Amino acid sequence: MSFAFKLLNREKKLEDCRPLFEEKKYEVQLKKLKEILKPLEKATETGLIVDSDKCNGCGNCIVVCPVHVEKDPQGAGSGRGPTISDPIYRIENGKLVIKNMHACRRYGKSRILCVVCRENCPTDAISFLEG
Amino acid sequence: MICTACSCLCDDIELEDGKILNACERGYKHISEYRQNRAKNSVNGKELDLDKAIEAAAEILKSASSPVIYGMDTITVEAQKLAIKIAEKLGGYIDDNSSFCLGEFVEAILKKEVPSATLDQVRDYAYVIIYWGTNVYRSLPRHMSKYTYYPRGAKRNRGYDEDRFLVVIDIRKSEIAKLAKKNAKFIKVENDVELVESFLKAVEGKASKYDVGGVIREMKRADFNVVFGGLGLKYGLKGNYGLFFEFIRKMNEITPLYFLPSGFHSNMRGFNETLFETVGAVNKFSFSEKKSDRAFEFSELLRRNAIDAALIIGTDPVSSLPYDVSRNLMAVKKITIDPKNTLTASISEVSIRSALSGIESGGEMVRSDGVRQKLRPIEKTEYDDVYILKKILEGL
Numbered sequence: 186m187s188f189a190f191k192l193l194n195r196e197k198k199l200e201d202c203r204p205l206f207e208e209k210k211y212e213v214q215l216k217k218l219k220e221i222l223k224p225l226e227k228a229t230e231t232g233l234i235v236d237s238d239k240c241n242g243c244g245n246c247i248v249v250c251p252v253h254v255e256k257d258p259q260g261a262g263s264g265r266g267p268t269i270s271d272p273i274y275r276i277e278n279g280k281l282v283i284k285n286m287h288a289c290r291r292y293g294k295s296r297i298l299c300v301v302c303r304e305n306c307p308t309d310a311i312s313f314l315e316g
Numbered sequence: 317m318i319c320t321a322c323s324c325l326c327d328d329i330e331l332e333d334g335k336i337l338n339a340c341e342r343g344y345k346h347i348s349e350y351r352q353n354r355a356k357n358s359v360n361g362k363e364l365d366l367d368k369a370i371e372a373a374a375e376i377l378k379s380a381s382s383p384v385i386y387g388m389d390t391i392t393v394e395a396q397k398l399a400i401k402i403a404e405k406l407g408g409y410i411d412d413n414s415s416f417c418l419g420e421f422v423e424a425i426l427k428k429e430v431p432s433a434t435l436d437q438v439r440d441y442a443y444v445i446i447y448w449g450t451n452v453y454r455s456l457p458r459h460m461s462k463y464t465y466y467p468r469g470a471k472r473n474r475g476y477d478e479d480r481f482l483v484v485i486d487i488r489k490s491e492i493a494k495l496a497k498k499n500a501k502f503i504k505v506e507n508d509v510e511l512v513e514s515f516l517k518a519v520e521g522k523a524s525k526y527d528v529g530g531v532i533r534e535m536k537r538a539d540f541n542v543v544f545g546g547l548g549l550k551y552g553l554k555g556n557y558g559l560f561f562e563f564i565r566k567m568n569e570i571t572p573l574y575f576l577p578s579g580f581h582s583n584m585r586g587f588n589e590t591l592f593e594t595v596g597a598v599n600k601f602s603f604s605e606k607k608s609d610r611a612f613e614f615s616e617l618l619r620r621n622a623i624d625a626a627l628i629i630g631t632d633p634v635s636s637l638p639y640d641v642s643r644n645l646m647a648v649k650k651i652t653i654d655p656k657n658t659l660t661a662s663i664s665e666v667s668i669r670s671a672l673s674g675i676e677s678g679g680e681m682v683r684s685d686g687v688r689q690k691l692r693p694i695e696k697t698e699y700d701d702v703y704i705l706k707k708i709l710e711g712l
Contacts, residue, residue, distance in 0.1 A: 242340035243453060244461040245495075249476065254468060264439060264458075264467030266328045266338030277335045279344030305466070305476075307453045307491035 192222065193314065195230055224314060231291035232314035235281050239310035242279040246302035246311060250274065252288050274302070281310065317692045320390070320582040320674030321346035323684035324456050324463070331694065340457035347675060355657040355669040366668065366699060367707075373627070373651040373666045374711030380625030380649065383408040386614045387631030389581035391670075392679025392691065395701035396583070396590045399629060402709050404594075407604040409623065412587045413631060414580070415599045415613040420557055421545055421577040422588040423598040425686070430564045433542065433574040434685045440469035443538030444531065446483040449508065449548020450578040453491035456684075459578070460492065464544075481534045485511065486548060501531060508552030512563050519566050535571045544578035576685055582674070586682035618644040625649045627708075629701065630670075632658035653704055671700040 191197035199218060205211045228234045244266075247253060252273055253261035260268030267275055271285045286292060290299040291313075303311040319326045321343040329347070330337040336344050357369040364372075377383055385403040388396050389412050403410035414422065425432040438445070445464050452459040460466055465476050472479040482500040484493040489502065496502040503526060505511050514524035518532050535541045543564065553560055567573040577585075588598040595601055597608030600616075610616060614633070617623045618641050626648050634642050635658065650664040655672040671677040674691040677700035681689050 241342070241453070241457050242344065243457040244338070244340065245466055248461040248466040254475070258468065262468050264462040266330065276338055276340070278348070279336070279339060279341035304497070305495060307494055 193225070193232070195225075228314050229283055229286045231286055231289050231296070233283065233286070233289070233291070234312045234314070235283065236310045236312070237280045239308045240281045240306075241308070242276045242281065243307065244276055245305045245307070246281060247272070247274045247276065249301050249305045251299070251301060252290060256288075317347075317694055318674055318681075318689055319343040319347065320672075320681065320691065322456050323580050323582055323584060324458055325582060325681055325683045325689045326458055326462060327689060342457055350655070350672045350675050353657050355652070355654050355661045355667055357669050358667045360665055366704075369666055369668045370704060370707045371711060373668065374708050376625050376649045376651055376666065377402070377406055377627060377708070378712055380406070380408075382623050383625040383627065384614060384617055384623045385410045385627045385629070386633070387412060387629040388587050389413050389584040390630040390673060391583065391701045392673050392677070392681060393583065393586045393590055393688075394679045395629075395673075395705055396587050397594075398702060398705035398709060399627075400591060400594055402627065402705065402712065403601075404603050405709065405712050409600075409602050409612050409614075409617060410591065411600045411612060411614040411617075412584065413636075414584050414588055416615065417547065417580050417584065418545070418550060418577040419588060419599045420550065421575070422585055423592070424557065424561055425575065425577070426589065426592050426598065430561050430575045431568060431572070432576055432685070433540075434687050435463035435576070435683065436687070437540070438469075438542050438574075438576070438685075439463050439467050439472075441471050441540035442469075442480070442542045443472070444481045444483060444535045444541040446485065446531075446541075446543040447492055447578065448485040448543055448545050449505075449550070449552055450544055450546020451486065451490035451492055452544070452546075452578060455546070455579045459544075460495070464542075465495075481531075481538075483531055487552075503528070505552070508549060509554065509556050509559065512553070512556070512560050515563050516559075516566060519563075519570065532567075535567065535573060539572055541567075541571060541573045543573060543575050545575065546578045578684065580684065583681040585684055585686060586680070589682055589686070615641045618642070618648075621647060623648055625651070627651045627653070628660055628664070629653045629705075630655075630673075632660045634659040634663065653701065668704055669699075670704055671697045673701070676700065677702075 247261050257269045273288050275284050317329045319329045329339045357366050359372040383406050424430050484496045485503045493502045511526050514526035517524035518528045592598050600612040601608045602612045651666040652661040652664040653668045653670050661667045676695045676697045678691045678693050
């Protein structure tokens, strides 16, 4: 399980499990694992996936984000576009763009599983790896 | 800059390194595609210079016996005033999209039949926020994030899940209805009139068809509540506007409840207010008969073949009206003033290319709540709606 968590947290890569690649008997498992882990390629380090096709730039996610409310109370926290230089999200050309994922509450050692942005997206354009 | 894609008139749009920041998808397309599909100055399909097209337009209007001026919801207040002057000088009809959009709601607010508020007040003070017959995710994408449910306000600074109560009333589970989760209620409505009656009964403590007692209780807890009414409410009321306004007034006897229209073009309210200040009516007005009447709605005039010339400004009736109505335009001499080569422009006897308000020309527009905004264009062209309409007026 520990290796699985490390895989999801990007601390390990599938290639770090050498028997999986070296022993022919694990061929089927390797194929299946690659398939399962495919969404990881699209996800950020916090497990966030943004589907731009579903996003219409309503900005709910930006305004509800607790980090934005704390750092930018007169900007994003009050409904305006972010006025800080390093917001987590911004709307660029009508779509949600991730600017600074390291400020997200889901990032780092003391992370928490915050899903406020996902919960307030009307079209499920935001999702996380954990579902 | 201020985005003029819808009546939110978002004032925090920035341009940076070739990117448009903070605008929703609708706003982004409006701003980024402004150079595409532009109209040409033409008379009977032949490309001519602007002055010749203006001359031809004035000639058509002068020789018309029953002209109409229609549209104007996407142009500035300054241009709207000139369009009203043209209609007055011609003794013609004047109407905009609000006659089939939310004109009745704006009229009730301007006549002070219902209490209203600004979106800034909603952000700062509103507790119960009701969206009735409107899916702002589609029509006004930033409405909830910029002005109503999500932003922290002066007296609502603990966030939406503690400081707001969201009610969404719709015939289907719309995108915004999906957001009605904690501290919220979704009411699936089958009959809007019965729902208004249910609210009225619940106010008196009587049992009703729809379970709205909880919403009334929440409203009583606060000193500021608001209803946003959209086209779903307008058409769902089937003309019973009085009953709905009665509900708002009754609620105000026990707790403050404000009403705001939700939807429409960038400056529809501007047209309603400008015409109201001039003649005391918000739309469908006849300057020869000096009154407003349903019979003077643009679509009604077309249906009855009651007009022989139409000055169509910043709207595309061929695309937006039913074919049964718009086909009658073929018997009318049409002058179109529009930045874009719309379907209506393409079949008009005279087509005049104008500037895009807010992008290529400045002026004033009125937000859906009545707050006036000075546009901050990124370019400036001399040949905007004001120039064109002034020249037509001089030519009459």
